Amino acid sequence: MIECNADHVVTGIVMNILCIGLAGLAYRSFFDSSQEIPSVPTMRVFPLPVLGDLPVVGRALFTHLPIVYVAFLLVPLCWFVLKRTKWGLNARAVGENPEAAESASVNIWRVRLVGIIVGGAFAGLGGATLSIAQVGGYLDDMTAGRGFIALAIVVFGGLDPWRVAGASLIFGFAEALELRLQAMGAQVPYELLLGLPYLLTIVILVTSGGKAAYPAAINQPYPRRRSQRQHTDMTAGGIFAATPNSSGH
């Protein structure tokens, strides 16, 4: 897909719909619905030593599934790889200015492919956490649109690992607040509580007012090969020359 010059947004949507269907299909072909529903034991919560025993914050911050701590550790790791290594520099260059990166002999397609694989693996880790670690089984549509929320968080976080992590925490806080307030029997209409994460998103997006720090070359498929690129340039020029406006001059 990277080499096919396909539109990134369209490809993304296609992959999303395809994979939702494929996951359900695979599950149904492996497990007959009339059989017992397969389940696995869930991952146990692991309180961090000492920190987990702290009053108030111990339960909220330091008593989680082991995978949650891994997710937190991934933040500085991602930051380091993206901002402090040669590969990270290449990756950013490929996003900002592929031509310049290529002239510095960076293999653009390989960098983009690795980026997609690593990103996909992280998303997969999130999905696996939900099914295996948290719920103990697979259910159709169990991600319930979380991937799209993640996408919004990435945009909102300006594609910076630290800010994306912060944005995720805000979203998580809103969802937790929604459920905790309902559980505390708060005399608030439940519809309002259900809308809380979304309301908060709108408020933050409006008030933060920062422009998304997109890479300059986002959603720009890079032409396939050097030889073909020249060919593309020529056709582009050709089409341009053939438009009525330019031929009239």
Add this chain to the structure above:
Amino acid sequence: MKRLIGLALLGAAIGWSSLALSDDVKVAYLPCGKINDGSWSQVGYEGMKAVQSDLAAAGTTMTLDYTESVPAAQVETAARDYASRGYQVVVLYCGNFGDAAVNAAKAFPNTTFLLSTAPPEGDLPPNFWAFDAAQQEATFMAGYLGGLLSKTGTVSEVGGIAFPALARQMEGFLLGARFANPNIKTLSAYTNSFDDAGKAKEAAQAQIDSGSDVLFAATDQAARGVFSAAEAAGVYAIASYFDQSSLAPNTIVTNVVYDYIPIIKTMVGGAVQHKLEPGKFYLFGVEAGVGTLVFNPKIEIPADVEQKLASVLVDIKAGRLKIPALFKPGEAAAVDLNSLRVN
């Protein structure tokens, strides 16, 4: 020669298809969710299959087709599509498909439309039938059990989307818990999803943290999250729609099961054979055997609790105890418990 063979084949095809048509009935099934959700939509599907095999035994071939997880906004289109393709019976099996069913029924007077919930207000066409279970009777029993079992004096419930048919189950549970213990603290949460098991787990966890030790789940397949939270905390859970005891054998104390198969047999079988009473709203309650508590044999219930539960069931069946259907979240709190007893 070739032409002759062609003609013969054509003739055979026409003969076969008309023969098949005479005894054929095409039924479409449109559930809220997936036919393997281990819950509401699966029960409906199994009912449809039961009707199919009953009709097959009687010499009628029933073609059963389904479209899963249709959004409420698109279900009318799907229903109309089936009707225009010659399906005789279209079953809309979801609490919020009411308007779609009535609208499609008005447009296709020769097709029978069945709706699995109370009919919407307004004029109802003659080819439309609504059927429903008085689910609040069974969830009342579940709530009553929860109220008796709770040691903390707090019980709670997690629901999916708060449409009337679900709110009725949720409110029934709250009412039952209060009936067991007028001073009980009840907590209620909606997650706005029947699939999001992760969120259901978080909601259940929040309730457990607030002291709940009996959790009622009415979130279809997302209930797995509720069981998972209850299991980890060592508290009881009550499942809905299916006997799910095996999913959490030390946690799920009972399952509220609505046997929809006899309902669907009555309704779909009746529709196929044109035996439904015109204009009747078919309502099936505990008395009709719809809505029972299927206990988990691995968890022992104290004898006095069992006894109290049995006497409440007898009272409901005899009509001495009337459980109102409450369709709005929060209504149960305002109900006067004394008003339930009918003398």
